[in-house]
Amino acid sequence: PGDIAEVGVYRAGSARLMCQVQGHRSLYLFDTFEGLPNTDHLDSRFGAGQYAAAFDKVQSYLNKFPNVHIHKGLFPATSGPIADKRFSFVHLDVDLYQPTRDALEFFYSRLNVGGMFLIHDYLWAEGVRQAVQEFFATREETILELAGAYCGIVKL
Numbered sequence: 001p002g003d004i005a006e007v008g009v010y011r012a013g014s015a016r017l018m019c020q021v022q023g024h025r026s027l028y029l030f031d032t033f034e035g036l037p038n039t040d041h042l043d044s045r046f047g048a049g050q051y052a053a054a055f056d057k058v059q060s061y062l063n064k065f066p067n068v069h070i071h072k073g074l075f076p077a078t079s080g081p082i083a084d085k086r087f088s089f090v091h092l093d094v095d096l097y098q099p100t101r102d103a104l105e106f107f108y109s110r111l112n113v114g115g116m117f118l119i120h121d122y123l124w125a126e127g128v129r130q131a132v133q134e135f136f137a138t139r140e141e142t143i144l145e146l147a148g149a150y151c152g153i154v155k156l
Contacts, residue, residue, distance in 0.1 A: 002088030002112045003028060007075050007103045008120070010051050012058045014091055019065035026067040028082050030075040033058070036095060037074065043096040043127040051095070075099065076106045087111050093120040097127030104135045111155045122151035 004022055009015055009031035018027055035052035055072050062068050071078040075094075090107045094100055100119070111117065121128045123145060132151060136143055144152045 002086040002115055003082075004089045004091075005082065005087055005107065006030070006091040006093070007099070008051075008091075008093035008095065009033075009053070009058060009070070010093070011053045012061050014093065015058075015062060015068075016065075018089075018091070019062060019068060022065075022067065024067075025088070026069060026085075027065075028085070029058075029062075029068065029070045030078055031058075031070075031072065032074055033072050037099075039096060042130065043125070045125065046095050076102050079106055082110075085110060088115045089118070090115070091118045091120070095121055095125055095128065097131045100128045100131035101135060104131065108135075108155075113155055115155050117153040117155075118146075119151050119153070121149055123149040125149075 003026045004018055005028045006015055007030045009029045015029050033053055033055040035049035036046050038048045039046050059070055087107060087110050090111060092100060092103050094103060119132055122132055132143060140156045141153045146152050
């Protein structure tokens with residue numbers, strides 16, 4: 001049980017796949033739609049403004065699917081509408097250390113036992129990898145390295 005969330009929507013390719021399997025669940029999408037925020041040395045492979053996407057195009061691309069809620073702005077500042085929700089699946093594709101850490105902090109307590117984090121860029125983005133490893137260092141869950149630069153974590 002639980003809704004689905006994605007932080008880091010870009011042009012909504014992954015979101016559309018989730019729409020096709022969401023069933024009765026709500027899908028909550030979060031992105032700045034202005035690209036990445038400023039980066040520091042840990043995230044130096046990325047630049048501010050990289051991965052900007054048009055909010056209206058994403059909205060149009062997903063408009064035929066029910067129960068899709070798109071929130072524009074920097075997460076977790078935009079998380080108010082889901083503060084009391086529970087989740088079964090959370091996809092993170094935010095590329096950088098701090099946004100990854102912030103999203104894990106927000107969603108971990110809201111992810112149901114048996115729910116899953118799927119985190120993009122884990123295998124090659126140093127900041128993402130560090131944020132995930134630090135966050136789960138004191139927790140029971142195992143970080144599973146997956147194909148396509150992903151990692152997955154099932155909540156125990």
